[in-house]
Amino acid sequence: MVGNLSKYLKAMLLKQTLVLVLCLTASLAAVDYAPKDYSNLIGMKGFSDDLLKMHFQLYEGYVKNTNLLLNALQDFQSKNPLDSYEYGSLKRRLGWEFDGMRLHELYFENLGGIGGMPSPQSSLNDALLKQFGSFEKWKSDFSTTALTRGIGWVILYQERSTGRLVNAWINEHDVGHLVTLRPILVLDVWEHAYLTQYGLNRTAYVQAFMDNINWNIVEKRIQAK
Numbered sequence: 342m343v344g345n346l347s348k349y350l351k352a353m354l355l356k357q358t359l360v361l362v363l364c365l366t367a368s369l370a371a372v373d374y375a376p377k378d379y380s381n382l383i384g385m386k387g388f389s390d391d392l393l394k395m396h397f398q399l400y401e402g403y404v405k406n407t408n409l410l411l412n413a414l415q416d417f418q419s420k421n422p423l424d425s426y427e428y429g430s431l432k433r434r435l436g437w438e439f440d441g442m443r444l445h446e447l448y449f450e451n452l453g454g455i456g457g458m459p460s461p462q463s464s465l466n467d468a469l470l471k472q473f474g475s476f477e478k479w480k481s482d483f484s485t486t487a488l489t490r491g492i493g494w495v496i497l498y499q500e501r502s503t504g505r506l507v508n509a510w511i512n513e514h515d516v517g518h519l520v521t522l523r524p525i526l527v528l529d530v531w532e533h534a535y536l537t538q539y540g541l542n543r544t545a546y547v548q549a550f551m552d553n554i555n556w557n558i559v560e561k562r563i564q565a566k
């Protein structure tokens with residue numbers, strides 16, 4: 342009788358332990374990111390279908406590699422000493438792949454509009470006027486920043502604490518971000534974003550970008566001060 346009870350309690354304990362391990366494993370398991378669908382941009386004036394489809398494919402590569410990298414890091418943590426050169430190398434790549442994924446999402450999402458300028462009644466318009474004096478002065482600074490030699494991104498940031506707006510150059514994907522500032526408008530100026538259609542004429546590509554900004558989306562990203 343006592344032996345049977347002991348076996349029963351051991352079986353229950355083992356079962357509960359297994360359930361606990363499964364729950365912990367599930368909670369620690371990485372949730373893979375899914376690439377977003379931006380096919381609504383196909384047909385956008387100034388952006389050929391081939392250019393956009395190629396760009397979507399590149400973006401999907403960043404999503405795939407972000408997932409691979411995060412899973413590799415998690416796998417590495419459970420099997421290897423962490424003070425290795427290999428672990429450090431994986432860590433160094435995370436900002437590049439993750440930022441590559443997120444920047445492309447912000448870029449595609451702020452396209453598909455009719456360009457022009459923000460609504461005169463919007464918080465964004467107020468902030469642009471306060472910071473730059475006029476929309477045209479902001480546009481000139483943003484466009485000039487986009488001609489910075491090299492590959493990268495231009496981001497219009499908003500500082501949360503002060504409302505200050507800054508046009509910043511981001512080198513590749515991960516160098517130059519202004520920490521704690523919110524990305525409001527994102528422009529991809531890697532060569533793959535325009536070279537096959539515009540050649541070296543980056544100025545024409547930047548104008549095409551301006552002509553397709555979805556200001557409704559951009560205005561939603563700003564926080565009223």
Ligand SMILES: [Fe+2]
Pocket residue numbers: 396399445529531533534
């Ligand atoms: Fe890109």
